[in-house]
Amino acid sequence: MIPTSQSFKANAHEALQDTYLQKALDNMRAGFPAKRLDAISRLPEFEDLRDQAKDIKDHTLAHLDWYLERYERNVVASGGHVHWARTAGEARDIVLQICRRLGARSVTKGKSMIGEEIALNDHLEANGIVPVETDLGEYIIQLRHEAPSHIIAPAIHLVKEQVEHTFREVHTALDPKRVLDEPRSLVAEARQILREKFLAADVGVTGANFLIAETGTSVIVTNEGNGDLTQLLPKAHIVLASLEKIVPTLEDAAAIIRVLARSATGQDMSVYTTFSTGPRRPDDLDGPGEYHVVLLDNGRSALLGTEFQDMLRCIRCGACMNHCPVYGAVGGHAYGWVYPGPMGAVLTPSLIGIETAKHLPNASTFCGKCESVCPMKIPLPKMMRHYREREWQKKLSPPAARIGLGLWAFLARRPLLYHWAAGLAARVLGLLGRRQGSFYNLPLAGGWTRTRDMPAPQGKTFQQMWSERRAGKTA
Amino acid sequence: MTTAREQILGDIRKSLRGDAALPADDAAKLEQRLSNHPAGLIPRRSDGRDRAGLTALFEQQAKLVETSVRRIASLADVPAAVAEYLSSQNLPAGATVAPDKLLDQVPWSERPMLRLRRGKPEPTDQVGVSVAFQAIAETGTLMLLSGAESPSTLNFLPDTHIVILPKSRIVGPMEEALRRLRDWRQAASAGMPRTVNFITGPSRTADIEQKIEMGAHGPRRQHILIVEDDRLA
Numbered sequence: 252m253i254p255t256s257q258s259f260k261a262n263a264h265e266a267l268q269d270t271y272l273q274k275a276l277d278n279m280r281a282g283f284p285a286k287r288l289d290a291i292s293r294l295p296e297f298e299d300l301r302d303q304a305k306d307i308k309d310h311t312l313a314h315l316d317w318y319l320e321r322y323e324r325n326v327v328a329s330g331g332h333v334h335w336a337r338t339a340g341e342a343r344d345i346v347l348q349i350c351r352r353l354g355a356r357s358v359t360k361g362k363s364m365i366g367e368e369i370a371l372n373d374h375l376e377a378n379g380i381v382p383v384e385t386d387l388g389e390y391i392i393q394l395r396h397e398a399p400s401h402i403i404a405p406a407i408h409l410v411k412e413q414v415e416h417t418f419r420e421v422h423t424a425l426d427p428k429r430v431l432d433e434p435r436s437l438v439a440e441a442r443q444i445l446r447e448k449f450l451a452a453d454v455g456v457t458g459a460n461f462l463i464a465e466t467g468t469s470v471i472v473t474n475e476g477n478g479d480l481t482q483l484l485p486k487a488h489i490v491l492a493s494l495e496k497i498v499p500t501l502e503d504a505a506a507i508i509r510v511l512a513r514s515a516t517g518q519d520m521s522v523y524t525t526f527s528t529g530p531r532r533p534d535d536l537d538g539p540g541e542y543h544v545v546l547l548d549n550g551r552s553a554l555l556g557t558e559f560q561d562m563l564r565c566i567r568c569g570a571c572m573n574h575c576p577v578y579g580a581v582g583g584h585a586y587g588w589v590y591p592g593p594m595g596a597v598l599t600p601s602l603i604g605i606e607t608a609k610h611l612p613n614a615s616t617f618c619g620k621c622e623s624v625c626p627m628k629i630p631l632p633k634m635m636r637h638y639r640e641r642e643w644q645k646k647l648s649p650p651a652a653r654i655g656l657g658l659w660a661f662l663a664r665r666p667l668l669y670h671w672a673a674g675l676a677a678r679v680l681g682l683l684g685r686r687q688g689s690f691y692n693l694p695l696a697g698g699w700t701r702t703r704d705m706p707a708p709q710g711k712t713f714q715q716m717w718s719e720r721r722a723g724k725t726a
Numbered sequence: 727m728t729t730a731r732e733q734i735l736g737d738i739r740k741s742l743r744g745d746a747a748l749p750a751d752d753a754a755k756l757e758q759r760l761s762n763h764p765a766g767l768i769p770r771r772s773d774g775r776d777r778a779g780l781t782a783l784f785e786q787q788a789k790l791v792e793t794s795v796r797r798i799a800s801l802a803d804v805p806a807a808v809a810e811y812l813s814s815q816n817l818p819a820g821a822t823v824a825p826d827k828l829l830d831q832v833p834w835s836e837r838p839m840l841r842l843r844r845g846k847p848e849p850t851d852q853v854g855v856s857v858a859f860q861a862i863a864e865t866g867t868l869m870l871l872s873g874a875e876s877p878s879t880l881n882f883l884p885d886t887h888i889v890i891l892p893k894s895r896i897v898g899p900m901e902e903a904l905r906r907l908r909d910w911r912q913a914a915s916a917g918m919p920r921t922v923n924f925i926t927g928p929s930r931t932a933d934i935e936q937k938i939e940m941g942a943h944g945p946r947r948q949h950i951l952i953v954e955d956d957r958l959a
Contacts (some may be wrong), residue, residue, distance in 0.1 A: 275935070296769045303766045316738045317748055317756055329917055335731040387942055388933035404933060411934050433936040438942060445943065450849050465760050466918045474769040476929040476944025479882050483921070494734065499756075499761040501907075505900040509769070520865040522791070522929060523944070524920035536825075536846040548734045557743035576801035675849045 252345035252370050252398055254603055256587035259610035266581040269418030275408050275580055279401075285291055286517025287624070294513065299514075304507045305628045308564040311497055314557065318464040318497045319546070325467025329529030331542035339369035341370055342410050342547045346371060346456065346489055349382050349543055355453035361471060362386035363404055363458030364567060365491040365547055368602070371456070382456075383448045385477035387441050394421050402590065403515050403569040411437065445477070453540065455481035458493035459492035460508065460566065462544070465500045468528045469544060472511060472521045487541035488527065491664030494546050495563040500528075507566060510626035515568040551604045558637050564627040571621035571631060577614050586611060593621035593631045599608045600638050609647045647671045673712045681710030728797075728831040765901040772898030779950060780863045780896045787866030793929030793948045794941065795818035800955040801828070801890075805837035808888060811949050812853065817886060821853040822846075826875040827856050828958070829890065846877035847884055858891040859910075860903040861950075865926055868950070870904050872921035879924050887945035892958035900924070 255262060261558045266272055266549040291297040312319055323333045336342035342365070350358060360366060360382055372382040372393070384393040388406035392399055394417050399405030406414070416433045418440055431437055457478045461470040463722040469490045471478045484611060484694030504526075512518040531538030554560055557661050572592025588608070590598045596615060600608040612635035642648050643656075662669040684690055684707025692700040699705055709721075728736075739745055748756075772783060785795045798807050812819055820841035821827060834842055847854055856876060859868040868889055872878040881887060896904050911917065929944030940946045 264830055278907070278936045282932075294769055294771070296767060299767055300769075307766075313742065314748065314752070314756055314838060315742065316735050317753065323762070333856055335729070335734050337730045337733060341730060386933070387931045391933070404936070405886065406933055407935050407936070409934075412933055434937045434939050438931060438939040442941065442943060444928075446849070449943075465763065468918060474929070475931045475942035476882050477942065479878070479923070480943055483879050483882065488809045494738075499760060502763050502765045502901055505904060506766040508900070514934070517788070518791075518926075520867055520924070520926040522925065524867075524924040524926075526918070528918035528922075529922065531920050532873075535872055535920055536874065536877035537879045538872060546734075548730075552737040555738060557741075672764070678733055715773065 252367070252373075252588065254588040254599075254607050255654060256599060256603075256608045256611055257584060259587060259614060262585035262587060263614070266585045271410050271413060272408050272582050275410050276375075276579055279573065280579050281409050283517070284568075287514060287570060287573070288517075290513040290517040290519060293519075294509075297510070298357070300506070300510050301626050301628055304510050304566075305564060306627055307498060307503045307506060308627060309692060311503075312560060313501060314493065315494065315555065318499060319494060322462055322464040322467055322497055325465065326529070326544055327617070328465070328540075329467050331467065331529045331544060334543060334545045336537055336545055336547045337549070339547070339549055342491070342545050342549070343371055343374040345545050346491075346674070347374060347378055347380070347594065348376065349487060349541075350454050353377075353453055353541075356457055357381045357383060357448065357452050357487075358384050358454045359385050359449055359452035359459035359481045359485065361455070361473065362389050362391070362405070363456065363491045363590060364399075365458055365493055366456065368493075368549065369547065374599075375527075378585040380697040383445070383452065385449065385479075385481055386473070386475060387438065387503060389418060390441055390445065394418075398584065398589070400591065400594075402567050402594075408584065438518055449480045449484050452481070452485045454487045455485040455491060456489045456491060457482050458488060459496050459544075460511070461491050461498050461504045462492055462496045463499075463501060463504055463526075464667065466499055466528055468501075468526045470504055470524065470526050472508070472524050474516070474522045474605060476523055479523055482525075482527060483538055485539060487543065488530070488539035489543075490527070490544045491702055492544060492546060493551055494548055495551055496547050496608045511566055514626040515571040516680060528649060544645055559597065559601055560635055561629050562594075562601060562634060564629055565594055565598070567594075568626060570624040570626065574620045574624050576616055576618060576620070587644075588613070593635070594629070597634045597638065600641075603640055604642050605645065609638075609642045612636075612642070622703075670712070670714060677708040677712045678710055681708045684708070713717055768867075768899045769864065775863070775898065777893060777896070780898060781893055784863040784866060784896045785862055787863065787951070788927070788950060789866070789936045791866050792829065793927050793950055795914065795950045795952060797952045797954055799953075801831050801953060802833055804829075804832045804890060804951060804953075805834050805840060807841050807951050809837050811888065812886075815886065815947065817853060821855050821888070822848070822851045822880060822884065823855040824857055824876045824880055826857040828892075829855070847880050849883060851884045853886045853888065854880040855864045855888045855890065856880050858889050858895060858950075859872070860906050861891050861896045861922070862898075862900050862903050863896055864899045867900070867924050868924040869907075870923045870925065871907075871919040872923075873919055877924060881925060885941070885945055886947050886948045886949070887928070888951065890951050892951060892955070894906060894954045894956065894959060896952075
């Protein structure tokens, strides 16, 4: 998809005016954080489990090449195939080639953020193959030609009336007088429609929450069971995974699974955690005849060994966006690409460049909530700060900010001059604002006074008051 | 021409170690970590429980995820328990049953009204009966393996999933279930099964307005029959 991260400010402004979106975001803010808190309060070891999960991923990333080779060897040993893709384009073409070889006409898809990242649906469609999203949220947004607005709840920006409208528009073979006013009836209708699609599909594509080096296994975690029907019924199962999904052993996967669902939806375990290894065995009664893994780099190997390596620990639980005041106000689409919220504010510039995504690391109040709820303890605010530095170094920030900050830096490096200038400003503003106590508007501070008053200084700087008080005490 | 594989692995090496190969010592340590596959921190929730304690915890956790549980004394009680459950849910008396050897011992003929078929499910089948390989008390989770006796589609296609669980198969944490999988593989000299399903409750979704609805794509109801007969492995 073509990023619109460049217009984050306009996107955010629009989002704030969207009443449907604001109602949907109310639902989200009321839901996810409370459920997470409830789940972790029932598990006294949660903090230690976070540390452990972080350590496992750090260990794996430090030896990623070794574990990837071992993983590949074990996939092949169990009868599967591994395809390496440097770019989104390579990954798309690998999937298309497999589909073509099998004469595939329709492809079911479990939820996959890598599928979004490589824009697989558009590519398949352009080549005459029908992709069908089967996760309910993904199905809804596919029908609406929208991108996901959340990494685990892709249709969280919608209210049920919008879903009803879409279903009536698309499911024209059904009785137009049917009642569709509750989530229950909407879910039932999607189940009925998608059941046919599952049975008709030639190829099933899923993502992966983990790849296990020891056994060559891919793991998906879902609540609906769509990922399982997607991989069990067709002729071939294709797994889309980025290369940092590796963990060493089954036990390592189990350890991280303990923090995943609790951080995401507040469940102890998601309903379906599925370990898939190779194609169906000769004696098996069902399962896919072929098993393929597309291993995507797309800029990730370049993050290793840099200040952004920690981002590769991310397990895509969504806790950071569920707790983010900025995401909670504007939703996911404003971020303009695949990954929204705090993790997107770091991952998006990493994958598509700070030039295109420069607004995202700035779309943060640095309240630190994202880092405090991240099960993998990723220092998201610190990394956003690093991207702000890069933005500055590359001279991408707006001229007014550059001049202002340049002036401030000039003064800050000259303490005497700084104190004198600050003292002067405090005195002048104090005199000017004495009568009102605040300013309705102020030159050069329009961004502040447009939405609120600026309190007038009292006439002295903090430093001046501090030294006066100290002098008073010693006297 | 460099292949994608060579280039990606090369880029990773360069980023991690400036192109140097992994020292032999380090590689040996990684090998050892894989062969020891250490289990990490295990929550105390399922600690120090005997079989009765694990069964009680499993039942409690399974009910929290909207699963219904019934205890029966032996495999001889399975036909009646299945028939009674189906009738309590107003479902027709029929089911597709996994061709698991354990269920060969079930006296199905005692319930002639129950229409049964052994094998993998057809898309229109309403009820599936499977056997759990293990169950995890910590989270109320069932573990099922694919194989000649256990089609995985049976866990997903039918609307109603009934799972037979011998009490001896209930363990505390997931790590213990994985250990038993390793033991089973060793005994059978087998690799991983194609599919290992960890199932915690019936299918659900909250994709519309965060409201939880059961039966998104998989079964909308799950019923577990715990068989208390201690002679069953």
